[in-house]
Amino acid sequence: MIEASTQAIEAFDTLVRTRRSVRGFLDKPVPDSVMQQIFETARWSPSGTNVQPWDVCVASGEVTKALRAGFISRAKNKEKIVTDHAPDGRLDDLWRERKRACARALYNAMGIEWEDKAGRASAAFRNSEFFDAPHVVFLGMHEDFGTQTAADVGMFAQTLMLAMTAHGVASCAQGSLRNYPDFVRSTFGLDDKIKILFGISFGYEDDKVPANTARTERAPLEEIVKFLG
Ligand SMILES: Cc1cc2nc3c(=O)[nH]c(=O)nc-3n(C[C@H](O)[C@H](O)[C@H](O)COP(=O)(O)O)c2cc1C
Incomplete structure (x- = not known):
């Protein structure tokens, strides 16, 4: 059993609170040895009955450039988005407001007015x-798995992003990277049965990028957790 210590508690709390979505990176690759350590740690994520359902595809160098070019051209050409999984339904007011607050934080940081449709699009x-x-890393799982198992992939993603944070590597999870799954599959030579859930861009933060001053809040504990007994 792990021995609880103030040092460990503080270190973990700091790690969790230090991770945040970074939306502007330096042109500086993560060294191979750091990359290996990060993914080695993430490998220890839990999953139901330890099936380890995640398919993890990491792009660097020319592969990232080719993927970026492909995503950009598809977005510019307004190519039809066909995701592997059905999108969420209509959000209720509570969640819509949280979503808006998140967008407002980003637009404020970028100096974009809410009414500025072109600014929001850019x-x-x-x-x-x-x-x-x-x-960029893409996270997927076999089509035989359903939403219960998608939770396992989420566990992997958070462990991964925390490991990155510990190594000073910034990240941004992106649901938007599920938009062109066939392109991702063909780039990595994935079987058609491997379905893409989301991606995570990562690298070293460019602290001169205004978007990186955006900060999000969280709902208070009493709003989200019921302690009974
Ligand atoms: C699964 C997932 C998908 C996300 N998709 C996007 C995205 O497509 N684009 C983006 O800019 N941020 C995306 N985010 C980042 C969230 O907006 C962000 O985690 C949230 O606002 C909390 O802020 P923080 O990460 O800075 O703590 C995503 C986060 C998660 C976990």
Whole structure:
């Protein structure tokens, strides 16, 4: 059993709170040795009955450039988006408001007015550019798995992003990277049965990018957790 210590608690809390979505990266690759350590840690994520359902495809160098070019051209040409999984349904007011607050934080950081449709579109377009990140990882799973198993892939993703944070590597999870799954499959030579859930752009933060000053809040504990007994 792990021995609880103030040091470990503080270190973990700091790690969790330090991770945030970074949307502007330096043109500086993550060294191979750091990359290996990060993914080695993420490998220890839990999953139901330990099936380890995740398919993890990491792009660097020329592969990232080719993927970026492909996402950009598809977005510019307004290519029909056909995701592997059905999108969420209509969000209720509570969640819509949280979603708006998240968007407002980003637009404020970028100096974009809510009414500025073109500005908002160019902010969204940054997703296709992977926010200039030198790396992108796609997370998928076999089509035989359903939503219960998608939760396992989420566990992997959070472990991965925390491991990145510990190594000083910034990241941004992107649901938008599920938009062109056939292109991702053909790039990595994936079987058609491997379905893409989302991607994560990562690398070293460019702290001169205004978008990176955006900060999000969280709902208070009493709003989200019921403690009984
Ligand atoms: C599965 C998932 C998908 C996301 N998709 C996007 C995305 O497509 N584009 C984007 O800019 N941020 C995306 N985000 C980042 C969220 O907006 C962000 O995590 C949230 O606002 C909380 O902010 P923080 O990560 O800075 O703590 C995504 C996050 C997750 C976990």
